[in-house]
Amino acid sequence: MNQDEALADTPPPGATVRAQTRHDKHHATSLRVERSAVSLVLEHGFDSVTVDMICSQSGISQRTFFNYFKTKKAAIIGAEPPTIDEGRAREFIAAPGDDLLPDVLTLMSAIGPREGMDEQLFTDRLRIFGLHPELMQEQMERMTRVTSEITELVYLRLGRGATVDGENDPELAFRHGQAELLTHAMLGVVRFMALQWIPDFERPAGAAGRTDRAAAPTLAESLSRTVELLRRTLSIPGL
Amino acid sequence: MNQDEALADTPPPGATVRAQTRHDKHHATSLRVERSAVSLVLEHGFDSVTVDMICSQSGISQRTFFNYFKTKKAAIIGAEPPTIDEGRAREFIAAPGDDLLPDVLTLMSAIGPREGMDEQLFTDRLRIFGLHPELMQEQMERMTRVTSEITELVYLRLGRGATVDGENDPELAFRHGQAELLTHAMLGVVRFMALQWIPDFERPAGAAGRTDRAAAPTLAESLSRTVELLRRTLSIPGL
DNA sequence: CAGGCAATTTGCAGCAACTGCAACTTAGAG
DNA sequence: CTCTAAGTTGCAGTTGCTGCAAATTGCCTG
Incomplete structure (x- = not known):
């Protein structure tokens, strides 16, 4: 790959x-x-x-x-980004245990826009997503294509603490279900994150070049904010 | 409507x-x-x-x-189902507080296949979804169109216990963010649920899902099983 | 450097999804 | 029954997209 x-x-x-x-x-x-x-x-x-x-x-x-x-x-x-990086996958599986959610989000974000990519092109695409939901949809669909890969990684990570011989099939299947569910849910969260990211929909006909640097959070910022919100949401008592 | x-x-x-x-x-x-x-x-x-x-x-x-x-x-x-039923919406907002997740899922499921619908047509469509992911995609896209409506309902439900005058703007905005995030995540869960539902979906061996020829579970069954899995997943310590 | 092989590019012909327009048919109100 | 508006249809045209075969181009070998 x-x-x-x-x-x-x-x-x-x-x-x-x-x-x-x-x-x-x-x-x-x-x-x-x-x-x-x-x-x-x-x-x-x-x-x-x-x-x-x-x-x-x-x-x-x-x-x-x-x-x-x-x-x-x-x-x-844009051109189809490659599948998940092997090194990234290993990192993910072995990462410290109390940060699963942000780690999954990070993994998924890597599918979309890449790090060293053309800045102008990138923000332009974001604007297009805001203007044309259908294209945003297409982008999301592209992400869902790697769902099974991510599920597998989550599955491995979930099971890394377990003793190998102490488990039976039902338990493994259950954990796989958990991984699958978690992955899909997180994909929804990614969508949420992406939406927060898209710049103002209103667009004055004036300056075409982006001059105001008002609201353009980096991936990391947006991510940590989302995770914070997610954690506080999950702790709602009557959920 | x-x-x-x-x-x-x-x-x-x-x-x-x-x-x-x-x-x-x-x-x-x-x-x-x-x-x-x-x-x-x-x-x-x-x-x-x-x-x-x-x-x-x-x-x-x-x-x-x-x-x-x-x-x-x-x-x-199939024909576009109408927007969310008014009565259903009220029920949702006023329902007992400790079942938010299943309630949201129920609400979303109502968008898809309807209750009194043609049985044959219904299962045929499920088969088609299994055979042609693109169409499943289309169906999901249709659901995302009501995201904002559901978000609004969740927002109302989240805030129903709060004193009206004791809150300020930031708090409300925060809660709206929570509602939005929750809705998107639940939409992902709906996708998961739908996948479990579809027969003979070609998926990597060992993945959770029905491969047997048993009858498809009813919506209610599938839903309660999903909720159970979800609850147990959310209680994972190092999440 | 010539020759040749294989990859890329291109033109062309054609299919199928979809739209606007104008004419026609039909259901239902008066 | 008649008239009007809603619904249906044919037609022509645009656009996305594909297969095929010829033309072109990059690259490797002798």
């Missing part, structure tokens, strides 16, 4: 002289298409933007567009 | 003689289309079924089809 990166750190022996290797080119084009798509949608709205528009602005043919992205929505949301 | 029902219990003065009132006819056609769609999809799969097929089997034109349902998917999932 994550073949892109694997190839990336094996540059051709000719040092950095060869500027445009096949792989780089693909990546560049992909990014160019994403940018075109996002900017066009921000300008005209999702329905008014045709695939042909995106193509001509990106300098590729329509057919090539669909070689890069399966659907129009996919192009706007 | 729920205008259908409101009109239904106001039959024309001519008793039951007039068999096909305008409204009834619409309802009948709608149901016929749904049935055609569901059976065809079960037989050939979603992609292989064209709207034209559904139309000819239902005896309507394609144009009329799109007058009844916005999209092909919508026809398969």
Whole structure:
């Protein structure tokens, strides 16, 4: 998994002289298409933007567009991020025991926008999500695709303290059910978090460039606030 | 809201003689289309079924089809159920305090398949959901549309014990956040519940879910089991 | 550096979902 | 019964998306 990166750190022996290797080119084009798509949608709205528009602005043919992205929505949301990082998974399983909830949330957030990603593109996408719930929906759907993987990790973490031989099938099945339930519930929480994150819906026609840095909490801030709220909510007496 | 029902219990003065009132006819056609769609999809799969097929089997034109349902998917999932029942909402707010979770789940379940609905159609749809995750997705998306309404109800219920004059804005806002978070999380739980419900869903071996051919549990059973699991999960010490 | 293999790109033809419009049919009120 | 409005239909057109085969391009080997 994550073949892109694997190839990336094996540059051709000719040092950095060869500027445009096949792989780089693909990546560049992909990014160019994403940018075109996002900017066009921000300008005209999702329905008014045709695939042909995106193509001509990106300098590729329509057919090539669909070689890069399966659907129009996919192009706007961006290239599919790889599956869960192996190292991250290990960390998660072995992490100190009294922080399960935030850890799960962190794990899930890693599926969405990545760390070193283009800042402008990122916030633009957030704005689009606010404007077009359908696309937000698509993003969430993408996350649900890894539900089973996360469930497995949660399952392992839940069971790490148990003695191996002291348990029987029903207990394991029960714990797996717990993991599954917990994962789905946390996915809902992620949605909540994402919604809190999306900037103001109202958008004056004036300055297109983001000038006010008023409400743009980092992932970590947003996360810790959510966890705090979650903890206090779970402690409601008559729940 | 729920205008259908409101009109239904106001039959024309001519008793039951007039068999096909305008409204009834619409309802009948709608149901016929749904049935055609569901059976065809079960037989050939979603992609292989064209709207034209559904139309000819239902005896309507394609144009009329799109007058009844916005999209092909919508026809398969079925007519949009009305918004939350007013009486139900009141009940929810006033219900005894120590059963919030199951009550929320019940409220949400009411959005999906209705009580007095066609049994065959219902189970067929479940099968389709198992076969085509995209449609399940659509159904869930439909549920998320009432998120804000449910949030409001939860908010009211959370605050019903508080003295009116003893609270200030921050407290109210905080409670609203709680309601929002809770609603989203519960929506995730509903998804979990739905998955347990669907027969033969291809999932990684060992995952919780029915693989046997036993009859599907009723909504109430499934719900109480889920709540039980949820409660025991929330009481995990190092959560 | 030439030649060739394989991956990518592209044009083209075509299908299916969906929409607006205008004409037509029908149900139900007066 | 008649008239009006609601519901239905055909038609033409747009758009997303796919398969296929030809053209192009990057890259490796001799």
